[in-house]
Amino acid sequence: MENKKPDTTINVGDYLVVQRQGYTKLHKLKNHGNLILGSFTVEMDNIIGEKYFDTFQMKNMPGSRRFYILEKVDEVNTATGSLNIEQSGADNRNIPNNAESQGLTKEDIDKLKGEELSSNNIVEQLINNSKTFSMKTEYSQEKYIKKKEKKYFEYIQIRRPSIRLLSQMFYRQDPTKTMGIRIDDLSQILTYANIHPEGNHLLYDSGTSGLMPAAIMNAIGSNTTGSLIHMHPGNECQKNAFVAMQFPQEQSDRCVNVNLYSVLRCFYQSKETFSFKNDSLEKPSDIATKTSETEGSESENRVMETSAVSEDTAEPSAKKPRIEENSQKRQWQLDNEKACRILKNKVDCLIITAKEHPVNIVKELLQFLSGGRSFVVFSLLKEPLQDLYFYLKSRVDIIYIRLSTNFMRNYQVLPDRTHPEVNMNTGGYILTGFKLAY
Amino acid sequence: MSFDGYKNVIKEGDTVILYLTITQVYCIKAEPKTVNKKGNFIENVFQTPYGALKCADLIGKHYGSKITLSKGWGYVLQPTPELWTITLPHRTQIIYTPDISMIILQLELCPGSIVIESGTGSGSLSHALIRAVKPHGHLYTFDFHEIRAETARDEFEDHGLTSYVTVNNKDVCESGFGDDLNNKADAVFLDLPHPWLVIPHTIKSIKDTGGRLCSFSPCIEQVQKSCLMLLKLGFQEIQTVEVLQTQYAVQQRSLPLLNLEFLKNEKDGSECEKKERETFKTITSIPPASLPGHTGYLTFATLPPIWARNLQISLNQNDINNVE
CATH class of the missing domain: 3.40.50.150 (Vaccinia Virus protein VP39)
Structure with missing residues (x-):
C-alpha cells in the first residue's frame, strides 16, 4: 500500500527503459517484439517473466548477422576488467597523429561482430592490432578501452521508467522533445508550483512528450485526492511519458486532458452544462475520486448518464440523442465539463510550459488560480518572460515575480582525474510568482 | 499549523510569510503573545521598515491579502517549503x-x-x-x-x-x-x-x-x-x-544615442540648436553583481x-x- 512499485516482474504490455551503458531507450514489451538499438535488432521475448534490473547479454542469432537474442546473465565479462595490459608509455611524445595506427579494417571488425558480439574479444583484437596502444599512458589506455567497449558492449539492463529516467532520456535524445526542459528545470518547475497531493492543479503544456503531466501526476501520487487539468493546443495531447509511467487507473483518471480552445469555449459558452452540480454537495476533487472508484466502462457510463440527466433538466428542449457512435465525441465533452467544474472552483497551482508567447495564455488562465497561490511559467527564451514580467507588474494582484535560469554541470569523479564533464548545455528560463486574494 | 495542504484563512498559531519587497520576506507567527528574552509574555509585535505589525491582527485574514502598515503595506502568504527555506x-x-x-x-x-x-x-x-x-x-x-x-x-x-x-x-x-x-x-x-x-x-x-x-x-x-x-x-x-541558479532583475534601460552624422558637414550653426536627445529603450535582465x-x-x-x-x-x- 505504501510503495507504488508493486510488481518486480517484467510482463508483456509493460513500458520499460532499456539501458545499454549510458544509452537508454523506451520500449513497450510485446510478444515477439523487436527492439532496434543502434545497429542491432534485438528480439525481446527472453526478458518476459524475468525481473527488473536484470542484465541480459545480446547474443548473435544463428544464421543471421543483424538479429540478436537476449540471454539473462549473472556475471559480466567486461574489457576493462579482464584485459591484461603489459606495457604503457609515460606520455604521448612518440604517438603519431594519423589514421594508420589501427591495423583492422571496418570489414574485419564487422566480421568479428557478426561471429560473436563480445566487446571483450573485439577490444582485445583492436588492441592487438593497434600500433600505438602500448605507447599510450595508463590513463589513456583506460580511456581507449572504455570508448571501444561502449561501442561493442553486449549487455543491457531492463529498468522500470521513472520521471528521472524519462527526463534524462528525452533530453539526451533530443532536447526539443521536452521543449528544452532539462532535469533541473523540471525539478524547479515542480517545487515552485508547490504541488500537494490533495490540490487541483492546472497545466498548459504545448508539447513535452507528456513529461510535464506525467511529472505532476507523479507528484500528486496514487490514492490521493489531487487532480490535474492538462490543457493542450492540439486534437490529441502528447502522452509518451505519461503512458510510460503506467499509473494505476484511479491515478491517471485524475488527469483530465482537454484542448485549450474547446475547454475555454465550454467554460464561457456552456455554463449550464457543467455547473449543474451544487457546489456544496460535491467538490470537484470528490467527483474525480468517485468516478475512479468504480472501474472502467461502468464508471464512464455512470458519468455519462448523470450528465445526460442533468442536461435534460437544464435544457429540456435540446435533448440530444445518445447513440453508440456518439460516445467517442461525448468523452471529450465530458472531460471539458469535468475540467470546467474544477476551474469554476479555482485551482491551487498553475504551470505553463509553452512554445507560444506566454502573455496571452497567462492573462487568460490566471483567473482560475486561487488567491495566495503560486504559478510557474517556463520558456526556453528569456525575452517572452521579460514581456510577461512587465505585464504581471502592471497588474496589481501579482507579487514576488522572479525570473531565473540555471547553470548545471556534471562531474567525472575518478581519483586524480576529477573534473567537470567536457560537454555541458544550457537550460531554459523560469518565471514564478504569487497571486493575491482580492 | 499552516504547512499541511492548501489553506485560505490565517488561524491563530499559524506561521505566516510576510512579503514586503522581493528582498524583504519574513516569517512571523499569528499569535497575540510572544515570550521575550526575560521569559515574560508580551504582545507579539513585528517591526518592519514600514511600521510595526501586531501579529494578532493577522488572525482571520485571507492568505494572499494586503496588510496595511503605518508607513506602507505588505502581503501575507501561506508558507510553502520554498518560502520557508x-x-x-x-x-x-x-x-x-x-x-x-x-x-x-x-x-x-x-x-x-x-x-x-x-x-x-x-x-x-x-x-x-x-x-x-x-x-x-x-x-x-x-x-x-x-x-x-x-x-x-x-x-x-x-x-x-x-x-x-x-x-x-x-x-x-x-x-x-x-x-x-x-x-x-x-x-x-x-x-x-x-x-x-x-x-x-x-x-x-x-x-x-x-x-x-x-x-x-x-x-x-x-x-x-x-x-x-x-x-x-x-x-x-x-x-x-x-x-x-541565477535570479535576474528585469529592467527597462535607456541608452543615449549619439549622433555623429553632423560631423561630416561644415558648421552652419544648426548644430548649436537644442535638439532633443535621442535614446534607445530596451528591456533586459540583469544578473546580480555577485552571486553564489x-x-x-x-x-x-x-x-x-x-x-x-x-x-x-x-x-x-x-x-x-x-x-x-
Missing part, C-alpha cells in the same frame, strides 16, 4: 531550493515514499521532503545534535507535520539508522562531513527491491571518497552534479535490488581495480 531561522548552513528540487526529483520521491535524511540541520530540505512523500509516506530524519533535533521536532509539530516525520537524535556514522528501518527506505539523503562512513549503513535501510541515494558535499575530496565507497558497495548510475558560485556537489546513485547486486558489485570491481 528563505525565511527560516538558521541553525546550520541550509540547502536551497535549486539543490532541493534536484534532490527530490533525483531521489524519485512521490507520495508514499519512505525517505531517510541525515542530518536534519535547520529543516530546510525536510519540509520539501515531507511535501513530496505525504500523505502516506514518511520522513525519518536524523541529527546528532540534541538541541537541534529537539528544535526540529517542535517546529514540525508547530507546522502540523508531525504525522509525516520522525526526528531522531543519533550519530548515524557509528551505528547507522537503526534496525527499525531495515529494508524500509526508498531513498536516503546524506548531508554529513563523512558520508562514506554512513553509505555502508544505508544498504541495510534501503529496501531489498532497491532505492536511490543522494549525498550533498561542499568539497570534492568528500565526493571522491563517497563515489569510491558507492562503487565498492555495488551502487550503479553514480553521478555527480552541481546546480546554480558554489553550494555543494550532489552525488546520486542507485542501489539495485538484491537480485542484481552481486552482478553490479563485480561490474564495479573492474572500475575499482583500474583505480587502484
Whole structure:
C-alpha cells in the first residue's frame, strides 16, 4: 500500500527503459517484439517473466548477422576488467597523429561482430592490432578501452521508467522533445508550483512528450485526492511519458486532458452544462475520486448518464440523442465539463510550459488560480518572460515575480582525474510568482 | 499549523510569510503573545521598515491579502517549503531550493515514499521532503545534535507535520539508522562531513527491491571518497552534479544615442540648436553583481535490488581495480 512499485516482474504490455551503458531507450514489451538499438535488432521475448534490473547479454542469432537474442546473465565479462595490459608509455611524445595506427579494417571488425558480439574479444583484437596502444599512458589506455567497449558492449539492463529516467532520456535524445526542459528545470518547475497531493492543479503544456503531466501526476501520487487539468493546443495531447509511467487507473483518471480552445469555449459558452452540480454537495476533487472508484466502462457510463440527466433538466428542449457512435465525441465533452467544474472552483497551482508567447495564455488562465497561490511559467527564451514580467507588474494582484535560469554541470569523479564533464548545455528560463486574494 | 495542504484563512498559531519587497520576506507567527528574552509574555509585535505589525491582527485574514502598515503595506502568504527555506531561522548552513528540487526529483520521491535524511540541520530540505512523500509516506530524519533535533521536532509539530516525520537524535556514522528501518527506505539523503562512513549503513535501510541515494558535499575530496565507497558497495548510475541558479532583475534601460552624422558637414550653426536627445529603450535582465558560485556537489546513485547486486558489485570491481 505504501510503495507504488508493486510488481518486480517484467510482463508483456509493460513500458520499460532499456539501458545499454549510458544509452537508454523506451520500449513497450510485446510478444515477439523487436527492439532496434543502434545497429542491432534485438528480439525481446527472453526478458518476459524475468525481473527488473536484470542484465541480459545480446547474443548473435544463428544464421543471421543483424538479429540478436537476449540471454539473462549473472556475471559480466567486461574489457576493462579482464584485459591484461603489459606495457604503457609515460606520455604521448612518440604517438603519431594519423589514421594508420589501427591495423583492422571496418570489414574485419564487422566480421568479428557478426561471429560473436563480445566487446571483450573485439577490444582485445583492436588492441592487438593497434600500433600505438602500448605507447599510450595508463590513463589513456583506460580511456581507449572504455570508448571501444561502449561501442561493442553486449549487455543491457531492463529498468522500470521513472520521471528521472524519462527526463534524462528525452533530453539526451533530443532536447526539443521536452521543449528544452532539462532535469533541473523540471525539478524547479515542480517545487515552485508547490504541488500537494490533495490540490487541483492546472497545466498548459504545448508539447513535452507528456513529461510535464506525467511529472505532476507523479507528484500528486496514487490514492490521493489531487487532480490535474492538462490543457493542450492540439486534437490529441502528447502522452509518451505519461503512458510510460503506467499509473494505476484511479491515478491517471485524475488527469483530465482537454484542448485549450474547446475547454475555454465550454467554460464561457456552456455554463449550464457543467455547473449543474451544487457546489456544496460535491467538490470537484470528490467527483474525480468517485468516478475512479468504480472501474472502467461502468464508471464512464455512470458519468455519462448523470450528465445526460442533468442536461435534460437544464435544457429540456435540446435533448440530444445518445447513440453508440456518439460516445467517442461525448468523452471529450465530458472531460471539458469535468475540467470546467474544477476551474469554476479555482485551482491551487498553475504551470505553463509553452512554445507560444506566454502573455496571452497567462492573462487568460490566471483567473482560475486561487488567491495566495503560486504559478510557474517556463520558456526556453528569456525575452517572452521579460514581456510577461512587465505585464504581471502592471497588474496589481501579482507579487514576488522572479525570473531565473540555471547553470548545471556534471562531474567525472575518478581519483586524480576529477573534473567537470567536457560537454555541458544550457537550460531554459523560469518565471514564478504569487497571486493575491482580492 | 499552516504547512499541511492548501489553506485560505490565517488561524491563530499559524506561521505566516510576510512579503514586503522581493528582498524583504519574513516569517512571523499569528499569535497575540510572544515570550521575550526575560521569559515574560508580551504582545507579539513585528517591526518592519514600514511600521510595526501586531501579529494578532493577522488572525482571520485571507492568505494572499494586503496588510496595511503605518508607513506602507505588505502581503501575507501561506508558507510553502520554498518560502520557508528563505525565511527560516538558521541553525546550520541550509540547502536551497535549486539543490532541493534536484534532490527530490533525483531521489524519485512521490507520495508514499519512505525517505531517510541525515542530518536534519535547520529543516530546510525536510519540509520539501515531507511535501513530496505525504500523505502516506514518511520522513525519518536524523541529527546528532540534541538541541537541534529537539528544535526540529517542535517546529514540525508547530507546522502540523508531525504525522509525516520522525526526528531522531543519533550519530548515524557509528551505528547507522537503526534496525527499525531495515529494508524500509526508498531513498536516503546524506548531508554529513563523512558520508562514506554512513553509505555502508544505508544498504541495510534501503529496501531489498532497491532505492536511490543522494549525498550533498561542499568539497570534492568528500565526493571522491563517497563515489569510491558507492562503487565498492555495488551502487550503479553514480553521478555527480552541481546546480546554480541565477535570479535576474528585469529592467527597462535607456541608452543615449549619439549622433555623429553632423560631423561630416561644415558648421552652419544648426548644430548649436537644442535638439532633443535621442535614446534607445530596451528591456533586459540583469544578473546580480555577485552571486553564489558554489553550494555543494550532489552525488546520486542507485542501489539495485538484491537480485542484481552481486552482478553490479563485480561490474564495479573492474572500475575499482583500474583505480587502484
